[in-house]
Amino acid sequence: MPGYDMTRESFVPQPKKASKNMQFLKNSNRSAVLCALALKKASNRTELASYLNLTRMAISNIVNELRDHAIILEVSSAENESESEHGPNGRPPKQLTLADWSITVICINIRRYSVSCMLMDINGNTRPPVTRCLPAHADNAFLMDTIIQLIEEVQQAFPQVPIIGIGVSSIGPLDIYQKHLLNPPDFRNIRNVDIGAPLEARFHLPVYLDNDMNCSALAELYFGAGISCRDLVFLGFSAGVGAGVIMNEKILHGFGGFAGEVGHISINPIGPPCPCGQNGCIELYTRGENILANAGVVSFEELNALLEQKNPPRFVLNSIKQYIDAMHTLMVAVANSYDPNIMILGDIDIAFINRFLPDLEEYMNSHMLNHGYKHIKVIPSALAEAASLYGAGSIVLQRVFEGELPLPIPAGG
Ligand SMILES: [Zn+2]
Known part of the structure; x- marks a missing residue:
């Protein structure tokens, strides 16, 4: 009926x-x-x-x-x-x-040449991280074996601490929804790795994966330079240049999870070729190893020493001018696109970037479209090279804060 x-x-x-x-x-x-x-x-x-x-x-x-x-x-x-x-x-x-260690997560950070692991609690307390190098012959199985060994090591060192999840911060590109590492360029023999399923099966814990820029941005929001903000951008300048964007205390992912690739804004269509297929991408002028190569030096210590001289070599000054011009374009574009409260610069030598911060902040604030209506503070990362490792744990804590991940108390309690 x-x-x-x-x-x-x-x-x-x-x-x-x-x-x-x-x-x-x-x-x-x-x-x-x-x-x-x-x-x-x-x-x-x-x-x-x-x-x-x-x-x-x-x-x-x-x-x-x-x-x-x-x-x-x-x-x-x-x-x-x-x-x-x-x-x-x-x-x-x-x-x-x-309470310290009442809610604890495992942090994994996959970098180009190493993997690190540490325990972190909801207050940002940490146990000392352990790190393994990824040798030239490292492949998918080597990477996963290394991650599993590191997790077992930190768990055995502090067996009394209850864990609620595993966060993985990694170089990209990634499929954050399937929890797969895709095909990062120049990454040993590692490509197309299922990160999530093997770890979930082995440790019976939820696993979350996100790229290192997004993780660093969230870590700065929770425990670093952005703790009083709701909207911030973390710009990282290591092997690649990218942005982690936090809007209303959440990571901006986009449809495919690839938002924030601001390093591949081209500023010179007839410039040097970029691995992405374009020419003259901002990344080619602003990432750490290119800054050094363009100045003809091998370390930031050397570059800082040259810049301290009364009359630095002309070619060094020319390379720095090219760098600053690219940074101006990048930061104005980011300010106009995302309208953050603060902008955090990370994954770069602090002594080097500190000498340019006042100029970068002044230029961006006077050249962004709505200049005069607000002031965006530019500050160096508070967590420095640890940002993405803290960030790995932060993406798990975010699930706790959003109610997605149950607390370690009875469901009906
Ligand atoms: Zn590019």
Whole structure:
């Protein structure tokens, strides 16, 4: 009977659906509380209620539960006892922090010549990383064996720490959705590697993969130079040049996960050929090894020493002018495209880039289209060469903050 089928839906017991929705809402609010505390947006129940627009009772239920599971710590504040800091009962509000090592992730960083692994917790505490070189003969099996050995090593060193997921930061290109490393240029004998499935099968943990620029950007947002921001761009200048873009505290991936390849904006159609198929890409003038080659030196120490001289060689000054011109174009294009709050420069010698920061910041802010309406601060990476390793763990923590990854407490709790 058609009528029977049409009305069957109405006989589905409503409490079941309602309770499922309630659980979803509860998990979502719980994750939001963790995120607010981790990113220092709030530090007590009153601030949490205000920041998340939830009732004090809802916040108290969540905080009490997470405190009972030793994820949140609550301490009386002996300081800041001004009137405005007092809670509704006249006493200063108790300060909330996240317990060290209550939520822990494994970080893997795949670089062109090495792989690193370390443990990191929700507060950004870390255990010392372990690193293995990738020799010239390294192939897909060698890479995966190395990653598995490194994870086993850090787990065995700290067996009492419960792990909730594995984050992998890698040179690209990647298929971040299938968790595959595709075909990075000049990457030993390694190409088309399934990173996710073997690690998930071996360790029974969720695995997330993202490129090193995106990971570095998220790490700077959570633990580095961008901790008070919502919108930032991380520009990296190592073997390749690219951007990790954070918008509204989330990585901008694009449809295929390839957003942010700003190093392949061409600034000279008849310039030197780029491996991407174009000519004169910005990457060719701004990545570390090209800066050195164009100046005729082998290290940034050597280049910095030449630039310290009273009269640096003419060819060095010419190469630096070409570099600065390319950086101006790149940074104005990035500012116009993404409208960040701050721009972070990383994967480059700090002493070298520091000497140009004031000029780069001034030029970008006076040449971007909407100049005069805002000021974008340009700062060096706070996490330096560790940014992408911290970032590997950060992409797992983001899943916790978004409620995608369950917390280490009972589901119905
Ligand atoms: Zn290119």
